Amino acid sequence: MTLSHWPAEAAQPAPPWPVAPLATAIGRGLLSRCPACGERHLFKGYLKVVSECRRCGAPLGLARADDAPPYFTILVVGHIVVPLLVIMQRLANPPTWEMTAIFVPLTLVLALGLLRPIKGGTVGLMLTMGMLKPNPAAT
Numbered sequence: 637m638t639l640s641h642w643p644a645e646a647a648q649p650a651p652p653w654p655v656a657p658l659a660t661a662i663g664r665g666l667l668s669r670c671p672a673c674g675e676r677h678l679f680k681g682y683l684k685v686v687s688e689c690r691r692c693g694a695p696l697g698l699a700r701a702d703d704a705p706p707y708f709t710i711l712v713v714g715h716i717v718v719p720l721l722v723i724m725q726r727l728a729n730p731p732t733w734e735m736t737a738i739f740v741p742l743t744l745v746l747a748l749g750l751l752r753p754i755k756g757g758t759v760g761l762m763l764t765m766g767m768l769k770p771n772p773a774a775t
C-alpha cells in the first residue's frame with residue numbers, strides 16, 4: 637500500500653494565479669497583502685476581503701474564512717490575557733475596578749488589533765490549500 641496526499645496532485649489543475657508556499661502565503665496574509673503575489677491590498681475596509689487581486693487575479697473573495705479568524709483571535713488573546721490576569725491577581729490582588737480598567741481595554745485592543753492579520757493569514761492558508769467556495773448569496 638502506498639500513501640498519497642489527498643487530494644491527489646494529479647486531480648488538481650494548477651490555478652491561473654501564482655501559488656506561493658504555505659508559510660509565504662500565510663505571512664503575506666498576516667501583513668494584509670495578497671497571499672498569491674504580495675500585492676498590497678487584501679482588504680477593503682477593516683475586515684472585508686477584496687473579491688479578486690487586481691495584480692494576479694487570485695479569487696481572494698472565494699476564501700471565505702467565516703468564523704475561523706475570530707476563533708483563532710480568541711484563542712491567542714485568551715492565552716495572553718488570562719495568564720496576565722491570574723498573575724496580577726495573585727501578586728498584587730488589586731481591586732476589581734482596577735482589574736477591569738486594565739484588562740477590558742487590553743482585551744479589546746488585542747482582539748481588534750489581531751483580528752485583521754489573523755483573517756489575512758487564514759485567507760492565505762485557504763487560498764494555498766484550495767479551500768475556495770463561492771458566495772451562496774451570489775448564486
Ligand SMILES: [Zn+2]
Pocket residue numbers: 670671672673674675689690691692693694
Ligand atoms: Zn495577487
